[in-house]
Amino acid sequence: MKKSKKIMLVIVFSTMGFVLGFIILKNGTDLFQGLNIVIFALIIIGGIIAFFNANKKEQQEKDGLPTDDELSTRMKYKTGYYAYMASMYMWLIIFVAKGMFPNVETMLGGGILISCLIWAISKYIVKLKFDE
């Protein structure tokens, strides 16, 4: 592993540890129950996906290839369309089932994170099924 990558990982994990420690200090361990644990899991999944994507792009640049081209642009448009449609229904479900959430912040935060997850799933499906 390259030195710069190691430094980046140390900074990321130190920041995460510091933020988590600060939250626990302020709110206690009550935070790691119920929906909150799902939200934390989504944040971590998002971080892992972003890390792998950044790595892939770096490798492409090293190989002398562009990180974006006409196919990736088409895929982005298609992914955006599917993610937008699915997110609409997701927000509808969230508003119908708003009694499930302890407060508005959790509802909105959770909704935004689920939107990100929907985008990642849409991207995967578009890649898998792309045929035009």
Added chain:
Amino acid sequence: MNNRIKELRARENLTQLDLAKLVEVRRETIVFLEKGKYNPSLRLAYDISKIFKSKIEDVFIFGKEL
């Protein structure tokens, strides 16, 4: 639309990565093209044909089975 990219690439002894570099696209795009899952833009079709020193219609076959 079908194409003969895989065949021509093998004839020219090029890897997918080599061809991707030559036409300035990602390797994934070449994979999708070879599988016939993506119809390239006219610009890309022209660039690919130029690499194989062929006409566009010799590389990309419209409405016919290979």
